[in-house]
Amino acid sequence: MSEKIKILYVDDEPDNLVGFKASLRLDYQVLTAINTQQALSCLNNHQDIKVVFCDQRMPNVTGVEFFEEIRISHPLPVRILITAYTDVESIINAINKGNIFRYVKKPWLESEIIAAIDEANKFYIANSMLFIKNEELQRAYNELNKFAYSVSHDIRAPLSGILGAINFAREIDDVEEMKEMMYLMEKSLKKLDTYIISMHDYYSLQRGELKIADVDFNKLMDELKAIYTVLSKTNNVEFNVTINQNEVFRSDEVPIRLIFNNLLSNAFKYLDKTRDNRSVDVTVEVQKGIATLHVKDTGVGILGSHIGEIFNLFYRANSQEAGSGFGLYNVKSALLKLNGQIEVNSVMHQGTTFKVTIPSI
Amino acid sequence: MKLAFIVIDDSELDCFVSRKIIEHVDKSLNVKTYQNAELAIEIIKDNPIDNSEGLTIILLDLHMPIMNGFQFVEEFEKLPIQKQKKYMIVVLSSTRNANDISRILSYNGVESMLEKPLTLEKLTSLVHRVQQGLN
Structure with a gap:
């Protein structure tokens, strides 16, 4: 001993x-x-x-x-x-x-x-x-309690909204009004769908094992670029990706992709509609076995008093109804699994930068 | 007696449907909707107290980011009594949580609660009840 x-x-x-x-x-x-x-x-x-x-x-x-x-x-x-x-x-x-x-x-x-x-x-x-073990179980149980409470509300709320809309649709004669309502119903359903996908991410992050393989950031970002270039064009946002990887990097691609997806979708979601030169910049630098990722936007920013809480489950710092309260919590869980770190720097109305570091395993 | 409505709900769809239902019951009713409760309370704070006879019904959602329904009611109860009297808070929520329900109804400022979704029938009976109580 x-x-x-x-x-x-x-x-x-x-x-x-x-x-x-x-x-x-x-x-x-x-x-x-x-x-x-x-x-x-x-x-x-x-x-x-x-x-x-x-x-x-x-x-x-x-x-x-x-x-x-x-x-x-x-x-x-x-x-x-x-x-x-x-x-x-x-x-x-x-x-x-x-x-x-x-x-x-x-x-x-x-x-x-x-x-x-x-x-x-x-x-x-x-x-x-x-x-x-007892303490771990107690923690898991508390989280489950919170989970059941929030999930039952967050799933029921959009459903009752849509039900209310269908109910009232019987009284609507105006086609334009109907179309407007359909558009909002679709938005609500899409939000619910995203919510359920994030819930699935949450579950797999909590339970899944890591699958370590070589990670090629160029290839990974090519796939993500295809998705986000469309968003950048429709929202009139300049989207730049710079990757500098000259060495082998070993990790699990699934949580890394989840991190990118959440940070990028936030960057495009919380953009500042009032300014002209909008941009989202992604840089990846792999050096001496450490990958450093930056996701920088020119969005609305996060209020200083909220920064400490944005990684908490079900916390939402913005009243736009797009957020599920899962995203950054999932990012943090993914980083916990990968042994990585995250830092955030944000100035209201100027933008937010997330810096993520992940060691090669 | 002149009635007006303020709808506070983070869901765009719920705001839209509530507005349409209110306007359907009576086209002359004034409706304002807010997706952010903090903004709503600021505007209520800044409004001067008018001496007309009108009453504004606030349809308040409970679960919202930034400021939830509970926090809104707490802020509301800090307003001068004269101003509070011009408003009536009716909670409109999809919650089934018994704790939440008894907690929100324990506030003096909260008149009653309706379960979502809002329907024409629910709103019509609310408007009738309020008008009869006032006349």
């Missing part, structure tokens, strides 16, 4: 402490305490103590009482009582209540202590893994 197991021994007899430490210090990191106050401060200062041995017979507090106390305040360290054959009743009671993992009888043999530590350590590892 690379790191020595940290154990604490509590006993009111200094000789016992010295003897215990002397025989075990080579194999374990041994801390000692002469009373329970000292033991408590030791537990507070060393959160990584795995096993606590305590003598039963001490002035003021018995070992059983001490363990009952730290079971609540420090639940993780495994508790082992050291005792002579007295107080049998209270010891059995304490074991049955779960306050003590096991006991070692006094005078102890080194082999007994080592065996006890070994068992206790296994118990500790299993316990702390459970603890971590």
Whole structure:
């Protein structure tokens, strides 16, 4: 084992402490305490103590009482009582209540202590893994709750809008008015469709495994260019792509494509309709195993107070109804998988630049 | 009694349909629509209090980016009472969440709630109810 197991021994007899430490210090990191106050401060200062041995017979507090106390305040360290054959009743009671993992009888043999530590350590590892898993599950559960809440609204809202429109269509005689409404209905449906696609992205990012292969940014951007050149022409936005890749880059293309797609669709979505020289610039620079991507737009910008929240699930910083609240969260999840980073720089009415760095794997 | 409407909803389609339904019930009703609640509250704040008898019904969506329905009502309740009296907030939402519903109805400024989609029948009965209450 690379790191020595940290154990604490509590006993009111200094000789016992010295003897215990002397025989075990080579194999374990041994801390000692002469009373329970000292033991408590030791537990507070060393959160990584795995096993606590305590003598039963001490002035003021018995070992059983001490363990009952730290079971609540420090639940993780495994508790082992050291005792002579007295107080049998209270010891059995304490074991049955779960306050003590096991006991070692006094005078102890080194082999007994080592065996006890070994068992206790296994118990500790299993316990702390459970603890971590539990926390992970709780987090996932909270996210699921939030997810169900938002998704049920975000799917139902456009549906009820369309239903309302169909309902009212019976009263419309004017063809132009009808066409206008049809156009808005189509927009709503397209938004719902995009939402469901993003939800799928969300799911695959959370569950999927990485598939590492050579990534050719020139080829990747050629495909994306085909899509976004159309958008750039209809919106009258200059679209420039510069790629500088002279080395092999290994990563998973799917999340990288997702990152580009989200950043580019945002750049074209939140463009500033009031200005003339609109542009979206993409640069990719691959150097020494790191790909640095910039997506720079001349759009409406993001308010400073919103910047900290734009990567949160379901957060939307713009009242245009196009956003789903998934996009940048998915970008962040993708980067988490790829070990990458993202930075954002934005000035209201001047534009936003996203800088992404991804290491070759 | 003169009625007017303000529709606050981030969905362009919902704003459009609500406006059409209101105009269908009575062509003379004045309708304003806002996709951003923050903009709506700013405009309501800046409007001078008029002493005419009119009442403006605010149809308010709950889930919106930037400023949601709850935040809107909180801002609204900070307005001078004289101004608040000129408006009546009716929440129009597709939510089925019991927490959201009881929370929004607990505000004094909120008169009632309608479930989306808005229909001619729902709006007609709202207008009748309000007019009878006022006359």
